[in-house]
Amino acid sequence: MHASRRTFLKTAGIAAGGLLIGIALPQRGRAAGAGAATVVDSSVNAYVRIASDGRVTLLVPKSEMGQGIYTGFAQILADELEVGLEHVSIEAAPVAAVYNAAFAPIQFTGGSSSIAGSFEVLRKAGASARSLLLGAAAAEFGVDATELRAVNGAVVHAASGRHLPYGALAARAATLPAPSDPQPKPASEWQLIGKAVPRIDTRGKVDGSARFGCDVRLPGMAYAVVARAPTFGATVSHYDATAAREVQGVLAVREVPSGIAVIATNTWAAIQGRAALKVEWVAGAGAAVSSEAIAADYAARARTPGVTIYERGDMAATGSGRALEADYATPYLAHAPMEPLNCAVAFSADGCDIHTGTQFQTVDRAAAAAVAGLAPEQVRIHTMLLGGGFGRRANPASDFVREAVAVAKGYPAPVMTVWTREDDIHGGYYRPQAHNRLTAMLGVDGRPTRWSHTQVVQSITRGTPFEKMMADPRTGIEETQHEGASHQPYAVPNVHVAVHDARQAVPVLWWRSVGHAQTGFAVESFIDECATAAGQDPLAYRLALLADQPRHLAVLKLATEKAGWGTPLPAGHARGLAVHASFGSVVAEVAEVSLIDGRPRVHRVVAAIHCGLAVNPGQVAYQVESAVCYALSAALHGEITLAQGRVQQSNFGDYPPLRLTEMPRVEVHIVPSTDAPTGVGEPGTPPLAPAVANALYALTGVRARRLPLAHTEFVKAPA
Amino acid sequence: MQLDINGHLHELDAAPDMPLLWALRDLVGLTGTKFGCGAALCGACTVHLDGEAARACVTPLSAVAGRKITTIEGIAQSALGKKVQAAWIAEDVPQCGYCQSGQIMSAVALLRSHPRPSDADIDSAMNGNLCRCGTYNRIRQAIHRAADA
Ligand code: FES
Ligand code: FES
Numbered sequence: 001m002h003a004s005r006r007t008f009l010k011t012a013g014i015a016a017g018g019l020l021i022g023i024a025l026p027q028r029g030r031a032a033g034a035g036a037a038t039v040v041d042s043s044v045n046a047y048v049r050i051a052s053d054g055r056v057t058l059l060v061p062k063s064e065m066g067q068g069i070y071t072g073f074a075q076i077l078a079d080e081l082e083v084g085l086e087h088v089s090i091e092a093a094p095v096a097a098v099y100n101a102a103f104a105p106i107q108f109t110g111g112s113s114s115i116a117g118s119f120e121v122l123r124k125a126g127a128s129a130r131s132l133l134l135g136a137a138a139a140e141f142g143v144d145a146t147e148l149r150a151v152n153g154a155v156v157h158a159a160s161g162r163h164l165p166y167g168a169l170a171a172r173a174a175t176l177p178a179p180s181d182p183q184p185k186p187a188s189e190w191q192l193i194g195k196a197v198p199r200i201d202t203r204g205k206v207d208g209s210a211r212f213g214c215d216v217r218l219p220g221m222a223y224a225v226v227a228r229a230p231t232f233g234a235t236v237s238h239y240d241a242t243a244a245r246e247v248q249g250v251l252a253v254r255e256v257p258s259g260i261a262v263i264a265t266n267t268w269a270a271i272q273g274r275a276a277l278k279v280e281w282v283a284g285a286g287a288a289v290s291s292e293a294i295a296a297d298y299a300a301r302a303r304t305p306g307v308t309i310y311e312r313g314d315m316a317a318t319g320s321g322r323a324l325e326a327d328y329a330t331p332y333l334a335h336a337p338m339e340p341l342n343c344a345v346a347f348s349a350d351g352c353d354i355h356t357g358t359q360f361q362t363v364d365r366a367a368a369a370a371v372a373g374l375a376p377e378q379v380r381i382h383t384m385l386l387g388g389g390f391g392r393r394a395n396p397a398s399d400f401v402r403e404a405v406a407v408a409k410g411y412p413a414p415v416m417t418v419w420t421r422e423d424d425i426h427g428g429y430y431r432p433q434a435h436n437r438l439t440a441m442l443g444v445d446g447r448p449t450r451w452s453h454t455q456v457v458q459s460i461t462r463g464t465p466f467e468k469m470m471a472d473p474r475t476g477i478e479e480t481q482h483e484g485a486s487h488q489p490y491a492v493p494n495v496h497v498a499v500h501d502a503r504q505a506v507p508v509l510w511w512r513s514v515g516h517a518q519t520g521f522a523v524e525s526f527i528d529e530c531a532t533a534a535g536q537d538p539l540a541y542r543l544a545l546l547a548d549q550p551r552h553l554a555v556l557k558l559a560t561e562k563a564g565w566g567t568p569l570p571a572g573h574a575r576g577l578a579v580h581a582s583f584g585s586v587v588a589e590v591a592e593v594s595l596i597d598g599r600p601r602v603h604r605v606v607a608a609i610h611c612g613l614a615v616n617p618g619q620v621a622y623q624v625e626s627a628v629c630y631a632l633s634a635a636l637h638g639e640i641t642l643a644q645g646r647v648q649q650s651n652f653g654d655y656p657p658l659r660l661t662e663m664p665r666v667e668v669h670i671v672p673s674t675d676a677p678t679g680v681g682e683p684g685t686p687p688l689a690p691a692v693a694n695a696l697y698a699l700t701g702v703r704a705r706r707l708p709l710a711h712t713e714f715v716k717a718p719a
Numbered sequence: 720m721q722l723d724i725n726g727h728l729h730e731l732d733a734a735p736d737m738p739l740l741w742a743l744r745d746l747v748g749l750t751g752t753k754f755g756c757g758a759a760l761c762g763a764c765t766v767h768l769d770g771e772a773a774r775a776c777v778t779p780l781s782a783v784a785g786r787k788i789t790t791i792e793g794i795a796q797s798a799l800g801k802k803v804q805a806a807w808i809a810e811d812v813p814q815c816g817y818c819q820s821g822q823i824m825s826a827v828a829l830l831r832s833h834p835r836p837s838d839a840d841i842d843s844a845m846n847g848n849l850c851r852c853g854t855y856n857r858i859r860q861a862i863h864r865a866a867d868a
Contacts, residue, residue: 064815065815066813066814066815066816066852067814068814198808198811199811199813201816202807202808202811202812202813202816203808204816205813205816205819206804206807206808206812206813206819206823207751207791207792207794207795207804208749208750208751208752208790208791208792208794208820209751209792210816211750212753212816212817214744214753214754215750217748217750223745248734249734265745266733266737266741266746267744267745267754268737268738268741268742268745269737271757336851337815337817337851338753338755338761338763338815338817338818338849338850338851338852339755339815339817340754340755385815385816386815387753387815387816387817387818388815388817388851388852389815390851420757421755421756421757421758421760421761618811622811622814625853625856626814626852626853626854627853628853629850629852629853629855630851630852630853633851651756651757651758651760652756652758652760652761652849653758653760657849657850657851658853658855659849659855660841660842660845660846660848660850660855660858660859661842661846663853663855663856665856666853666856
């Protein structure tokens with residue numbers, strides 16, 4: 001079905017506005033068999049397909065990984081198309097240049113950019129489709145298109161009372177030239193955009209029918225697991241598969257660049273077979289890695305001058321005042337999406353079909369093609385639902401796709417390579433361990449006159465095809481190594497921000513909110529320390545230093561007002577706050593904490609976000625709540641450590657995500673705005689850890705400068 | 720061996736120590752039951768054995784012969800299952816959705832034994848079901864909604 005559908009979505013030419021001009025192709029109806037009606041599917045453009053029976057399919061080139069993008073895209077398209085959400089279905093778009101992001105020549109989902117980067121494109125695509133349908137109706141009716149209106153899936157000629165459903169117009173519409181300047185509806189006429197409509201993908205997620213990558217079942221498909229290097233950079237010296245091959249269900253054992261693959265009739269047999277393998281490894285660059293040694297090294301380097309990324313004012317100007325300094329350490333972190341990685345690969349005479357949950361379609365396609373020895377066009381990526389992404393499925397190195405292609409290449413049947421949770425936790429591509437050192441000088445009014453911030457951290461894209469795009473050619477430093485530090489918003493006259501580029505054998509990757517997670521923790525903890533040193537209320541202190549930052553002011557005021565900042569709390573409770581800008585948006589969070597058995601407990605988080613226009617305020621709020629949960633998991637417990645090159649965690653027992661009983665009440669408020677939409681999926685993450693740490697300080701007088709908070713011993717301050 | 724899954728008998732040729740999870744997913748083709756940890760740490764694989772919640776990833780086939788296995792695909796066969804699904808939809812619970820089969824199976828088992836669960840009941844019945852997307856608050860609301868329905 002996929003393949004035949006794909007064939008008609010040919011790039012017949014790219015019209016103005018980046019729309020594909022579709023071609024119509026007859027297809028068998030859903031009820032294939034004797035007497036089945038013929039349904040003609042018409043591609044009206046790259047995003048809209050209308051069948052002659054009236055079914056509307058929206059093609060979404062963004063990966064649905066929980067953030068609700070299928071719903072958000074459908075809202076925008078359906079609103080412009082004048083069709084009810086209940087009448088559309090969603091299909092993952094194939095890989096095509098027309099779907100590339102506005103700011104990068106690839107099709108991907110990340111950087112909280114899906115709505116922000118596609119809002120206008122989608123409005124135009126929907127408007128273009130509507131205009132084509134109106135044009136088709138004008139021809140049918142023999143009237144001018146201006147006399148027609150699109151209403152709820154049909155075109156209506158009010159003067160004569162005639163109307164035709166889209167299904168009857170689609171074939172003709174698809175033959176018309178796309179309008180050069182499609183006119184989206186004015187905001188006053190929006191029916192769906194800006195509304196908290198329910199998600200459209202919920203049904204399949206409550207009855208077991210939703211298809212994630214791991215749920216793909218191809219005819220004759222086998223399952224594989226791979227024995228990977230026990231330390232990063234190690235390679236296979238030799239292996240003995242005798243016992244593995246004897247395991248019931250094991251079909252084949254083969255060496256691939258990342259290790260030894262065991263292919264079996266089912267996942268369990270593959271796992272059993274792997275356990276029976278004997279593999280000798282030659283240690284590589286990561287043989288002796290120790291996260292403790294890294295921490296010590298980074299702390300020392302942070303006291304030496306790094307590469308200057310940003311400066312203003314004159315750091316040498318000596319003013320008298322109170323000097324402050326603090327060091328903040330954050331660990332490696334695994335993304336641990338609920339669905340472990342997997343990738344199904346099926347070679348055929350004309351190429352290769354890949355079913356997987358990926359955030360990185362164009363990159364993975366190129367990588368797969370290289371491993372397969374095919375042209376990228378011969379590799380068809382079928383994007384499945386993602387059981388969480390958080391950045392792990394957007395890998396410039398395409399690790400899990402490359403490996404799966406290597407496993408299946410030359411094997412006579414499709415193979416799905418499956419990762420266990422242990423494989424996931426051990427598999428690298430972590431959020432980088434980091435050290436942030438901050439110093440400040442406070443003037444007589446308590447405000448900082450000088451501010452310096454030095455971070456020691458790895459680059460994410462070094463050695464990948466992204467390095468050229470991401471790294472500053474002058475310094476070799478990429479933005480992920482200083483974002484959130486270089487643009488800290490506080491009005492300090494003299495600022496210096498520097499980076500030490502760290503190199504480690506541990507592969508790293510973007511983790512929900514990327515560099516902002518660690519710099520946000522450092523900056524928002526340190527400004528709190530400054531407020532304390534100045535003897536000022538943390539809110540008043542920030543407001544005074546943010547007078548020129550209207551979005552920061554708006555979210556700070558909204559969140560603190562809703563949280564009741566300054567009002568009494570139950571005994572043993574305290575509040576803390578933080579505000580951070582990322583991905584074009586600004587989020588403030590107020591956390592209310594206590595200690596239970598000496599351990600931090602977060603009871604309530606009140607957040608405010610400024611993200612421009614909220615296309616779906618319900619999903620915006622839910623994404624911020626999701627970010628709070630994800631960030632709190634990390635803040636309380638999250639840590640990947642290495643000793644002797646080995647990752648010391650392995651599953652949810654020693655890498656524990658937040659549980660239901662640890663989940664705070666979360667309230668999210670959205671600053672009303674008609675500005676262009678900005679990011680949503682990630683910006684709720686960075687303020688959480690500092691808000692909690694600041695609250696714990698308010699409660700106990702103990703500053704947590706190292707994450708996770710489990711490392712800090714909090715003692716309740718005497719009342 | 721013969722398995723009774725959602726009221727249908729399935730004949731399987733599998734090792735008795737194979738966990739039920741993989742038999743369901745890879746041999747029977749019922750993929751609604753999910754793999755999250757393989758070690759009874761996350762609840763993604765929760766099914767019912769004779770109506771009681773069990774982690775399929777650590778339940779060998781030898782332990783399920785002769786028992787009634789219910790998976791997410793069969794949960795709507797009971798009025799309670801339907802009610803819980805409806806509550807999940809009304810509260811718009813799922814994000815990525817990957818944990819939700821297990822969440823719903825645990826919730827149905829809870830509501831069967833505690834038709835009007837307190838928050839403490841929910842805490843103890845649901846704490847073994849992890850969600851990386853942070854849907855916990857809505858899960859709690861949906862359970863209360865289903866109890867009230
Ligand atoms: S997969 Fe069974 S509890 Fe996690
Ligand atoms: S909805 Fe994604 S893990 Fe729960």
